[in-house]
Amino acid sequence: MFEDVATADLLGHVRAHDFAGEPTLEVDAVRVDAIRELDRTIRAAQAEQVRQVALLHRERARKMGLGHGDPTLSVIGEVSMARMIGPTAAGTQVELALGMTRLPKVFDLFLTGAISEATARAVARETQSLHVDDDVVADGEIAAKITGMTTAQARDAAARVVIGIDAEAAHERARRNRADARVTLHPDADGIAHLRVRGPAEQIVAAHRALDDWATGLRSTGDPRSRGQIMTGTLVERVTGQAFADDVAVEINLVLDAKTLVAGGDTPVELDGYGPISPDVADEIIAKARTASIRRLFVDPADGTLLVREPRRRRFTRTTSAHIRTRDRRCRQPGCDAKIRHDDHIHAFEHGGLSVADNGQGLCVRSHTIKHQPGWTITTTGTTTTWNTPTGHQYRSTPPPVLPGRDPGHQRQ
Helix, strand or coil, X not given: CCCCCCHHHHHHHHHHCCHHHCCCCCHHHHHHHHHHHHHHHHHHHHHHHHHHHHHHHHHHHHHHXXXXXXXXXXXXXHHHHHHCCCHHHHHXXXXXXXXXXXXXXXXXXXXXXXXCHHHHHHHXXXXXXXXXXXXXXXXXXXXXXXXXXXXXXHHHHHHHHHHHHCHHHHHHHHHHHHHCCEEEEEECCCCCEEEEEECCHHHHHHHHHHHHHHHHHHHHCCCCCCHHHHHHHHHHHHHHCCCCHHHCCCEEEEEECHHHHHHCCCCCEEECCCEEECHHHHHHHHHHCCCCEEEEEECCCCCCCCCCCCCCCCCCCHHHHHHHHHHHCCCCCCCCCCCCCEEEECCCHHHCCCCCHXXXXXXXXXXXXXXXXXXXXXXXXXXXXXXXXXXXXEEEECCCCCCCCCCCCCCCC
16 A cells, blocks of 8 residues: 555655545555555665764764774764764664665665665675675675565675675684674663673583583472573572572662651662662562672752762772762763763863762763763763763763652752
C-alpha cells in the first residue's frame, strides 16, 4: 500500500491514512505494510544525521588544522551532548559517518532507506582496513549485493569482498580486533548485572565450555542449582579467588534523609558500582557477605544531594574523591552515563582551582579528554556545570539526587 510513497512523504502519508476505513479483514495487513515501509523513513533520517555528522567533522578538521587538537574527539563531544548519548555511542556514530564517506554507493543505499544503520555500520567496519585505492572496488561490489540482506548476511558478504580484494588487510583487521579485548559491567533491574567479556573467540569459547562442563558435573552429582547459577557462581569464585561466590566484599551505601533516619522508610540503598537496590535485597547481600561494610550518607533535605567541605590540595583527598563519585554516580558530561574514571578540577588547579567537592566532577576518560580540546570550556555555578562547545552550544549538568523525588528548585525554608 505504501511502497510507492516517496520516503520524504511517507511519515505524513501514514499519519493521514484512514486505517478505520479499511475493510476489517485487510486493516491489519495495511498496518503491517505501514510498519515495514516506515523503516525507510527511519533509515533515511538516520542516514541524513550521519551525513551531517560527516560534514561537521570535515569542517571541524579544516578549522582546527594540524597540531591543534583532535577534530574527531571534538566532534564526538558535540554529538554526545547534542543527542544526550554517551561518548562511546557518539564515537560509534562518528566512526560510521567517516566510514560512509569512503563508501558512497553503500551510503546511497542507506540514504534511501534500502539498508539499515546496523547494516551500514557492519559494512563500514568490515572495510575499514582496506587501502583507500581499494575502497571504490569494494564499494561497488558490496552495494550490488547487500540490499535485502540481514545485517549478519551483509557483514559476511562485505568480509568476503574484503578478503578477495586484500587478504592481508583482512588479516590486519582481525589482528586489531582480537587485540581489542575488554570486560564491561552493565547494570540490570532488581539487583542484577551483566558482565560482558570481549576477546579472542577461542579463549572465550574455552572459558564458556569449562564453566558449562563444570556445571554439568555438579548437576550430575545432585547440585540443586540451575546450570546458570552454577556457572555464574563458579565464574565469581575463580575470578575472585574466594571459596564461595557469596563471600564477595561489598560496600553498601545506605542513603538516609532526616525523615528516614527518625521514622524509618523505604529509602533505596546504593550498591557501589551498580546503583539503587531495594532495602530487602541489601539486607540479603549484607546477611550473606562476610566482608560487607556499610556507609550511611546524609543528604541535603531540599534536593537530596550530598554536601562536604575540603581543604585546598593538588589532588583530591580520598574522602573528597569518594564523595564526588558518590554524588555524581556517573560521568558528569551531559549525555554520558559511563563509569567515572577521573576526578576532574572544573576550574583547573594550575589556574587557582581548589581541590574541593564543589570544584570537582567525575568524568570518564573520553569526556575528560574532550574537555581539554580547543574551543571547549566548562563553568560552574553552585552544583551546576555548563559545558560550552566550539559551536557555541551550551549543555548543563547537575549531580543527580542521591534520593530521588526531590525538587532541585525547592525553596529552602
